[in-house]
Amino acid sequence: MIHVLMNTTLDGCCDHTQVIADDEHHEYATDELNRAEVLLFGRNTYDLIRGYWQDIAATGKGSPTVVRFARLLEAKPKHLVSSHPPAPGWNTSLLPRDENGNAVRALRQAVGGTILVMASPTLVRALAEWELVDEYHLAIQPILAGRGPTFLAGLRAPIQVTLKEARALKSGVALHRYVVGR
Numbered sequence: 001m002i003h004v005l006m007n008t009t010l011d012g013c014c015d016h017t018q019v020i021a022d023d024e025h026h027e028y029a030t031d032e033l034n035r036a037e038v039l040l041f042g043r044n045t046y047d048l049i050r051g052y053w054q055d056i057a058a059t060g061k062g063s064p065t066v067v068r069f070a071r072l073l074e075a076k077p078k079h080l081v082s083s084h085p086p087a088p089g090w091n092t093s094l095l096p097r098d099e100n101g102n103a104v105r106a107l108r109q110a111v112g113g114t115i116l117v118m119a120s121p122t123l124v125r126a127l128a129e130w131e132l133v134d135e136y137h138l139a140i141q142p143i144l145a146g147r148g149p150t151f152l153a154g155l156r157a158p159i160q161v162t163l164k165e166a167r168a169l170k171s172g173v174a175l176h177r178y179v180v181g182r
Contacts, residue, residue: 001108001113001114001115001134001135002040002104002108002114002115002117002127002132002133002134002135003032003035003036003114003115003116003117003133003134003135003136003137004116004117004124004127004133004135004136004137005029005032005116005117005118005119005137005139006119006121006124006136006137006138006139006151007019007119007138007139007141008138008139008140008141008150008151009140009141009143009144009145009148010140010141010142010143010144011144011145011146012150012151012153013143013145013146013147013148013149013150014119014121014148014149014150014151015145015147015148015149016048016119018141018143018145018148019139019141020141020142020143020171020172020173022169022170022171023063023065023066024169024170024171025139025169025171025173026063026065026066026068026069027065028139028169028175029069029139030065030068030069030072032116032137033069033072033073033076033116034072035114035116036076036113036114036115036116037077037111037112037113037114037115038076038077038078038079038107038111038113038115038116039073039076039077039078039079039115039116039117039118040078040079040080040081040095040104040107040115040116040117040120040123041078041079041080041081041117041118041119041120041123042080042081042082042120042121042122042123042124043080043081043082043084044120044122045118045119045120045121045123046078046080046082046086046092046120049073049118049119050086050087050090053069053070053073053074054070054074054090056070057070057071057073057074058074074090074091075091076091077091077092077093078090078091078092078093079092079093079094079095079107079115080092080093080094080095081095081096081097081103081104081123082094082095082097083096083097095107100130101126101127101130101132104127104130104132105130105132108132117133121149121150121151124151124152125151125152125153125154125155128152128155128159129155129156131180133159133180134179134180135164135177135178135179135180136161136176136177136178136180137175137176137177137178138174138175138176138177138178139173139174139175140173140174140175140176141173142171142172142173142174159180160180160181161178161179161180161181162178162179162181163176163177163178164177164178164179165177
């Protein structure tokens, strides 16, 4: 199964600078990481996350909740969908980019458990088009950004989803879990 974990504002922006990232939010993300067998990233998100979280995992600088998240992220096997290989040293395998998602389909078959896609809006849009996403876990930020990238703009056809869970964090972030209807 492929689960997408995406932060988005009320107006659909998925820019990492538009996120309330307090300890409660990191606890939620840590729970999602715990459920995943492996992680899947697009190139830009991979580089951004690696550059930030690898240092926190190594130094332990941050709240206990943030450090726990960073160290779990560090430990998980990762797969990068890219035409360029990852830098060595972050437990990452390369999945070649292809036009129909066959590499991701093969990974999905091999893993058997949950593959978690963290952010990676361009990759998520491709996975949605290939009908490979099983669940969307959205952390809806109480922000109207008015700008920035969206992760599903330009889909060729609507995707039917069913709300399976909704709850609010103290910060006002609304956590929604949607299952794709097929």
